[in-house]
Amino acid sequence: MDRTTQFRLAIVVGLAFYFLAISMIVAGALLPEWMETFQVPASRAGRLFFMYYLTYVITTILSGFLCDKVGKKPVLVMSQLFLAGGFLLVASARSFSFLEWGMLTMGVGGGFCEAPLTSLLSQIFSGDEGYALNLSQISFGLGATTGPFLSGFLVGHDFSWRVMYLIPGLVSFCLAYLLGKENHFFSTAATDPDDGKRSFADLWRKWGRFLILSFLAMIFYVGAEIGSSSWMSTYLVKELGSNIYWGGVAMAAFWGMVTLGRFLFAFLSRRFYYRSLLAFSAGLSLFFLVILLFTTRVEVAIFAFGGIGLGYSAIWPLIVAVVARRVGSYQATAIGMVVAAGGMGALVFPYLMGVVGDLWGLSSIFLVVTCLVVAQLLVFIQTSFGREEI
Secondary structure, three states: OOHHHHHHHHHHHHHHHHHHHHHHHHHHHHHHHHHHHHOOOHHHHOHHHHHHHHHHHHHHHHHHHHHHHHOHHHHHHHHHHHHHHHHHHHHOOOOHHHHHHHHHHHHHHHHHHHHHHHHHHHHHOOOOHHHHHHHHHHHHHHHHHHHHHHHHHHHHOOOOOOHHHHHHHHHHHHHHHHHHHOOOOOOOOOOOOOHHHOOHHHHHHHHHHHHHHHHHHHHHHHHHHHHHHHHHHHHHHHHOOOOHHHHHHHHHHHHHHHHHHHHHHHHHOOOOOHHHHHHHHHHHHHHHHHHHHOOOOHHHHHHHHHHHHHHHOOHHHHHHHHHHHHHHHHHHHHHHHHHHHHHHHHHHHHHHHHHHHHHHOOHHHHHHHHHHHHHHHHHHOOOOOOOOOO
16 A cells, blocks of 8 residues: 555544544533533433443444445445434434434444454554554544543533534544545455354353453443543532533543553553553552542542543553453454453443432442442452463
8 A cells, every 4th residue: 555545544544533532432521511401310311321332332243244244345434424423413402312312323333433444454554553553542542532621611611512513423424425435445354264163162162261251351441431431520510519621621631541541551561461450550540539539629530530541541452462362363253252341331331320320429420430440450360360471
């Protein structure tokens, strides 16, 4: 691939991952505004995250099958059309039901986007996948960091929150058009000669206990990460008496530290055992969660959210790394299963936290997060989870 085509691909992929993060994360920053505007309780507000991740998990599983059957190009075009439709549904919402349908539609687009894009990059940059995928995740991290901050800034300065969905909707339509007319990005993927020899029963027989622990670790982690991000703005506004601007700042601090921490732990993973780093990361996030639970000061809470993000940063990549290292020739199947388990955590826990918040107050949401982090730590110290090897 020539440099011009690579540059064009980098722009398209960077924008796609940036606005994928917007579709996932910005709702958490705007949630207190929506609860006030549409007069809904926390339990119903939490359904927004459930609806997004319900369709996201289903279409993530389907996306690989569809890519094999019809190719990556139509799946990626379809992903951007669904994302555009969802963004514009939310931007034009006149009732909370429109928000719910918008999140449901964006979840379809998000599920059809992430795995095919990652696969496309791995195929095009064969032998240099780490470089390409890390760059793509930087754009996702930038979206997760800047989106909440911009949301809080705009609402805090009397702009409409609808702008945060109208512009991404238009960009997604443009991306669908660019992907639809592009031919150079897409080529036939190499066939794995061992695909027909692999058996799910063999995988489960050899690695069943380890995979169960990995599923649990990923469910607890993603539930804690998405639950924290989804409710921190609402917690600051409604529990600590702050405003939506500072809620956006807190989310920006959280995701900024997640992004920064992944750079840091990339180097540490060359010097320390993965399981030790996972235990340290869970312990670090637990330390800052305790600070959060015992403070009523907004600035201290924002500091704590940044620390929680730093603690979370290494966990998803290192869980996947442990699975890849231990499972060997079955790793593609195993990693897919573990990532799907993480989607289940995002599907269930943010909604459950809204129900708990209605029953016992919003501070109880982060008690649930604390329990999830403790559960992760218990998994990471199990000798069956990961051998001490670098």
